[in-house]
Amino acid sequence: MGVCTAGQMALLSDNFTGPLHPWARPEVLTCTAWGAPIIWDGTFDPAKAHQKARQQNFTIGLTVFAVGRYLEKYLARFLETAEQHFMVGQRVVYYVFTDRPDAVKHVTLGKRRRLRLEHVKRKQRWQDVSMGRMRTLHEALGGQLGREAQFVFCMDVDQYFSNAFGPETLGELVAQLHAWHYHWPRWLLPFERSALSAAVLAPAEGDFYYHAAVFGGSVAGLRQLTAHCTQAMERDQLRGLEAVWHDESHLNKFFWLHKPTKVLSPEFCWSPKIGQRAEIHSPRLLWAPKEYTLVRN
Ligand code: UDP
Ligand code: MN
Numbered sequence: 024m025g026v027c028t029a030g031q032m033a034l035l036s037d038n039f040t041g042p043l044h045p046w047a048r049p050e051v052l053t054c055t056a057w058g059a060p061i062i063w064d065g066t067f068d069p070a071k072a073h074q075k076a077r078q079q080n081f082t083i084g085l086t087v088f089a090v091g092r093y094l095e096k097y098l099a100r101f102l103e104t105a106e107q108h109f110m111v112g113q114r115v116v117y118y119v120f121t122d123r124p125d126a127v128k129h130v131t132l133g134k135r136r137r138l139r140l141e142h143v144k145r146k147q148r149w150q151d152v153s154m155g156r157m158r159t160l161h162e163a164l165g166g167q168l169g170r171e172a173q174f175v176f177c178m179d180v181d182q183y184f185s186n187a188f189g190p191e192t193l194g195e196l197v198a199q200l201h202a203w204h205y206h207w208p209r210w211l212l213p214f215e216r217s218a219l220s221a222a223v224l225a226p227a228e229g230d231f232y233y234h235a236a237v238f239g240g241s242v243a244g245l246r247q248l249t250a251h252c253t254q255a256m257e258r259d260q261l262r263g264l265e266a267v268w269h270d271e272s273h274l275n276k277f278f279w280l281h282k283p284t285k286v287l288s289p290e291f292c293w294s295p296k297i298g299q300r301a302e303i304h305s306p307r308l309l310w311a312p313k314e315y316t317l318v319r320n
Contacts, residue, residue: 035038035200039193040067041072043060049192056230059285061286067236081173083110083193084116084118084162084168084175085105086118087117088120089142090120092245093318096302097180105278108186116168118141121142121143129265141163151251155305160177164246169246173206176192176197181310183308184307185308197228199237205231207312209229212229222273230286233274236292236310248274248281252273
């Protein structure tokens with residue numbers, strides 16, 4: 024189905040992944056129309072990616088927000104499993120944004136890994152916490168995080184790692200295919216459709232539906248992404264609007280206008296509720312059960 028042409032193949036090896044083997048997964052789409060690799064299990068060599076990243080001495084940031092009850096419910100498992108699976112062997116800095124830094128439980132960190140706690144104000148509505156992340160991230164990327172890391176992943180806290188999530192995922196702009204929507208035709212994807220919103224995509228627009236629970240990139244790439252989303256959400260707010268899927272709608276608009284240089288298959292952020300799928304070999308991150316009545320009310 025989606026194996027790349029010879030011309031595209033040349034593009035498919037980068038400084039992070041090493042040579043890619045898209046033909047290893049002929050049953051899935053392994054390359055976008057604009058030549059970016061879609062990373063599936065088996066299409067890359069994790070050891071080569073690890074070696075390349077070490078040679079370049081990267082520091083990789085991982086940001087996560089744990090505000091209100093999301094802290095007790097999800098943070099410890101997210102961080103403990105990240106220690107087991109996220110960028111193992113690389114230099115890593117976690118940025119945990121929370122309204123209660125004192126309530127964050129100690130996590131034993133491996134060598135060359137550190138954790139920074141950043142205070143954020145709690146907001147009344149969970150949607151405002153979720154959307155407010157873009158501005159906070161933008162500021163952090165312009166500050167210490169941006170100075171100490173070269174690449175950063177920004178993730179939801181309501182998930183946990185279950186397999187290696189390594190430097191093969193690094194890139195200038197990295198987007199995550201949404202586990203529930205990767206099989207759907209474009210016109211059915213839940214993009215914002217109101218022309219009044221800055222996040223609007225017309226029926227013929229949108230490449231894929233990306234999941235806001237995982238996105239990443241270089242510091243410069245993410246500065247641009249977070250600036251776009253912050254401004255777009257402010258514009259909507261001034262008009263009394265909120266996009267259908269909040270920050271995710273604006274993220275999808277951004278990735279329509281600025282194509283990701285790398286796309287992660289749904290194996291990188293999978294929902295166990297979907298059940299077994301032949302093409303999902305080894306999920307790297309799993310959605311935690313959604314317990315909205317516990318954490319949102
Ligand atoms: N979040 C938080 N406290 C809140 C609401 C959201 O810490 O009150 C953070 C948390 O990291 C969460 C993310 O924002 O994972 C996005 O919210 P949520 O996961 O509830 O959205 P969904 O994945 O259901 O769209
Ligand atoms: Mn979530």
